[in-house]
Amino acid sequence: MADPMKIRANLVGDSTEVKVLMSHEMDTGLVKDKDGKIIPAWWIQTVKVTHNDKVVLTAQWGTAVSKNPFMSFKFKGGAKGDKVTITWVDNHNDSRTDTALIA
Amino acid sequence: MPSIHSLRLIVGVAAIAAATLAGSAFAQTTLENASAKYRQDLADGNPADLWVARGQEMWKEPRGPRKVSFESCDLGLGPGVVKGAYAQLPRWFADAGRVMDLETRLVWCMVNQQGYTHADATKQTFGNGSRHRSDLEALTAYVAKQSDGVKMNVSLADPHVREMYDVGKKAFFYRAGTHDFACATCHAADDLRIRLQYLPNLTEPAGAQKAYTTWPAYRVAQGETRTFQWRLHDCFRQQRFPDLIYGSDLSIALTTYLAASANGAVYAGPGIKL
Amino acid sequence: MTTRFPAVRLLGAAAAVAAAAGILYGCASAPSASEEAALTARTIAIMKASFRPKGQAGLDRLDQDETQRLCSQYAGGKLPESIVKKIEQENLAAVKYPADGKLVGDWKEGEKIAELGRGKQFSDDPAKPNGANCYACHQLSPKEEAYGTIGPSLYRFGRKHGYTEETRRYAWAKVYDAEAFSACTNMPRFGQHDILTEQQIRDVVALLVDPASPVNQ
Numbered sequence: 263m264a265d266p267m268k269i270r271a272n273l274v275g276d277s278t279e280v281k282v283l284m285s286h287e288m289d290t291g292l293v294k295d296k297d298g299k300i301i302p303a304w305w306i307q308t309v310k311v312t313h314n315d316k317v318v319l320t321a322q323w324g325t326a327v328s329k330n331p332f333m334s335f336k337f338k339g340g341a342k343g344d345k346v347t348i349t350w351v352d353n354h355n356d357s358r359t360d361t362a363l364i365a
Numbered sequence: 366m367p368s369i370h371s372l373r374l375i376v377g378v379a380a381i382a383a384a385t386l387a388g389s390a391f392a393q394t395t396l397e398n399a400s401a402k403y404r405q406d407l408a409d410g411n412p413a414d415l416w417v418a419r420g421q422e423m424w425k426e427p428r429g430p431r432k433v434s435f436e437s438c439d440l441g442l443g444p445g446v447v448k449g450a451y452a453q454l455p456r457w458f459a460d461a462g463r464v465m466d467l468e469t470r471l472v473w474c475m476v477n478q479q480g481y482t483h484a485d486a487t488k489q490t491f492g493n494g495s496r497h498r499s500d501l502e503a504l505t506a507y508v509a510k511q512s513d514g515v516k517m518n519v520s521l522a523d524p525h526v527r528e529m530y531d532v533g534k535k536a537f538f539y540r541a542g543t544h545d546f547a548c549a550t551c552h553a554a555d556d557l558r559i560r561l562q563y564l565p566n567l568t569e570p571a572g573a574q575k576a577y578t579t580w581p582a583y584r585v586a587q588g589e590t591r592t593f594q595w596r597l598h599d600c601f602r603q604q605r606f607p608d609l610i611y612g613s614d615l616s617i618a619l620t621t622y623l624a625a626s627a628n629g630a631v632y633a634g635p636g637i638k639l
Numbered sequence: 640m641t642t643r644f645p646a647v648r649l650l651g652a653a654a655a656v657a658a659a660a661g662i663l664y665g666c667a668s669a670p671s672a673s674e675e676a677a678l679t680a681r682t683i684a685i686m687k688a689s690f691r692p693k694g695q696a697g698l699d700r701l702d703q704d705e706t707q708r709l710c711s712q713y714a715g716g717k718l719p720e721s722i723v724k725k726i727e728q729e730n731l732a733a734v735k736y737p738a739d740g741k742l743v744g745d746w747k748e749g750e751k752i753a754e755l756g757r758g759k760q761f762s763d764d765p766a767k768p769n770g771a772n773c774y775a776c777h778q779l780s781p782k783e784e785a786y787g788t789i790g791p792s793l794y795r796f797g798r799k800h801g802y803t804e805e806t807r808r809y810a811w812a813k814v815y816d817a818e819a820f821s822a823c824t825n826m827p828r829f830g831q832h833d834i835l836t837e838q839q840i841r842d843v844v845a846l847l848v849d850p851a852s853p854v855n856q
Contacts, residue, residue: 265495268414285415287495287588329588332410528681535682538714540707542700543759543834544827545818549714551789559775559787568715601690605759606700608693615689618682 269362271346278340278364280311282333282348290325306331306350313337314344340364413506413583413635416590420507423500429479438474440467440508451512452632455621457523464529466620468594469612471504490611491595494588505592506581512632517578519625526621529614533622536615537567542605548619550604573626579636586639593620679712694761706730710823723822731819734812735830737837742807744841746852752839753779753846759834769834771814771843776825779846780853789825797848797855810844 265285272279284306291303303325311319318337340346344364351357424435424447440450441458455466461473468490475486492499521527540547551559552567566572581592597616601609609616670678683701692698703711706726713722736742755770757763773779776789779796800806812819815830829835835843846852 265415265419268418270409281410283410283412283415285412285495328585330412330415330583332412334410531678532682532685535678536686538711539682539686539703540711540714541703542696543832545707545710545825545832546827547711547714550825553715557787557789559789560785562787564789602760602762605696607690607696607698608761610689610691613689614685618685 264356264358267348267350267358267360269346269348269360271340271362271364273340273342273364274336277336277338278313278344278346279336280334280346280348284331284333284350284358286330286350286352288325288327288329288331292325304352304354306352308351309333310349311335312345312347313340411583411635411637412588413581413590413637416503416506416581416583417510417635418507419498420503420505423504424507429475429481431478431480433479435471435474435504437478438471440470447508447511449512449515451509451634452515452517453519455519455526455529455617455624457525464523464525464617464621466593466612466617466624467508468501468505468592469617471501471508472612487611491591491598492589502581502590502592502595506590506635509581509632509634513634515632517574517624517627517630517632519621519628521625529618529621530625532614533618533620536618537622544605546604548600548604567623567626570626570629573623574630577623577627578630578632579634579638581634582636582638584638590635593623695759695763695765696761706818706822713823718823726818726822727820730816730828730831731812733831734815734819736808736811737841742811742841742844743848744838744845746842746845746849746854748839749842749844749846750780750853752835752843754783768836768839771829771835771839773843773846781856782853793847793854795855797850797852800848802848802850807844807848810847811840814840814843 267285268283270281286306287304288306289301289304291300293301295301305325305327306323309319309321309323310317319335321333323331342364345361346364347359347361349357349359427434436445438445439458439460440446441453441456442448442450451467454470455464457464458470458473461470461477463469465473472483472486475481476483487501489497489499490501492502519526521530537548538553540550548567551557551564552572555566555569555572557564557566565576567576577593580596581590583590594611594616597619598609598611601607686701687698690698690701706729709722709726710718713719752771753773755768756772756775757767758769758772763769773793774783774786776787778786778788778792778794781794796810797806800809809820814835816828817824817826818828818831827834829843830837830840846854849855
């Protein structure tokens with residue numbers, strides 16, 4: 263199973279600033295291993311973020327995103343103690359969901 | 366559509382590589398600025414934190430054949446004490462009869478307290494992707510993080526530590542191999558670079574402080590968090606020397622020399638490096 | 640002509656002052672010659688126990704020749720003039736010029752060798768040709784902007800030194816064994832240590848001295 267994400271969500275003025283680190287290989291499918299064999303593409307395809315139960319961000323990713331991706335964004339609203347939940351799904355259909363409280 | 370003010374995806378080193386193609390007169394400053402900017406962008410999101418988080422979980426859990434956690438591992442400040450531990454290592458450990466750096470001490474605790482064989486404890490000293498992760502890199506990143514903001518304070522009062530310092534300094538200038546290289550070939554003068562990579566002058570406090578206090582570090586080009594043992598190991602590979610043994614006395618001697626040279630500086634790791 | 644590198648030699652006024660201060664400080668606790676010898680022996684023993692052979696890099700890589708030993712011994716301090724002479728003379732005597740007298744090869748091949756960093760590391764395939772990685776330390780062709788500064792710029796080397804036989808012989812010998820001209824230089828001895836083949840040295844010399852080489856434009 264994939265490692266937990268590291269999520270920080272902070273209220274700044276009237277918006278919530280979210281910073282998230284994800285643990286993922288993000289193999290492009292263009293790199294060869296030391297035996298000369300292609301390492302198959304393995305990457306996060308979709309990311310979904312909800313604030314309480316409302317979707318505030320969806321993203322479709324490609325293989326150009328780096329290994330161990332870092333994403334930061336803001337959304338309007340949010341209050342201290344609210345839940346921010348992030349889910350990613352990769353092309354192996356593996357997924358990971360983590361939640362942080364807005365501080 | 367949600368109201369998204371900014372969405373940034375960090376896409377590896379591509380932006381920095383492009384920046385270095387600028388005119389040669391500006392290449393130096395452009396490279397420095399680009400990497401400074403990149404580090405700043407990632408300061409809040411250093412992927413080394415993923416290693417720290419994993420190391421933190423491992424620190425608490427019962428491990429090995431004896432199901433003992435690292436809470437009983439003494440890094441020099443008492444069993445299980447991690448706050449400030451990295452900033453005072455290497456040091457002499459009477460129970461082991463050796464001067465040890467953090468990584469060597471972790472292996473010692475795994476073997477002597479948790480019951481691993483030495484071979485099992487050092488099976489994956491350096492990680493290679495999520496399929497071959499290194500527990501030692503994660504544990505080292507976690508413990509080092511607990512010295513973030515602490516002043517480097519390696520004591521040379523113990524004669525064993527002092528000897529390792531002297532040996533490390535001597536070894537730093539030892540030239541050998543097909544290319545006549547020593548550590549000093551690249552790291553004993555200011556403002557030199559290999560290709561576009563600036564080299565710290567490790568014989569001066571300022572250079573040693575800046576370099577030592579930012580390891581372990583997330584290496585963007587590798588997507589891995591690397592430790593000081595890794596740094597020494599890979600320097601010797603490039604020096605055309607043989608394979609430096611993890612936790613060997615030479616690795617501890619050089620670490621003692623460089624860590625003590627960084628005394629007085631505030632530890633600020635784990636860092637992030639290209 | 641000699642080129643001195645700063646790393647293992649103290650140069651300039653500021654460095655001289657620092658050295659003087661070091662001597663004064665050292666008076667109180669300067670190690671005796673026998674203490675120094677004991678520390679060197681201890682260091683070498685620790686080094687030999689701290690590596691294992693891997694790939695093409697055996698433990699014999701740790702054994703020093705006389706030049707390496709002397710340069711390590713005097714590192715960080717002043718190299719006595721007698722030692723400078725000894726190292727330079729011994730290394731000059733070891734320079735082998737090609738039997739056919741042909742010193743200059745193809746600068747285009749030389750450029751590739753100057754770019755290539757592979758060779759002699761335990762991670763390198765010994766069946767493949769080694770590079771010299773000249774650009775790691777030197778500026779050469781102005782088109783390559785990713786050059787290092789450990790060694791001096793060699794841009795317009797041939798133009799500056801003149802397209803003479805003397806320049807060609809100097810360039811050959813310098814690449815073959817740089818210690819012949821500059822004791823304890825940081826530059827590897829590419830011929831002396833079999834890093835480059837005779838033909839590869841010809842090609843690197845061509846990069847430096849051929850009037851058509853981009854280095855001399």
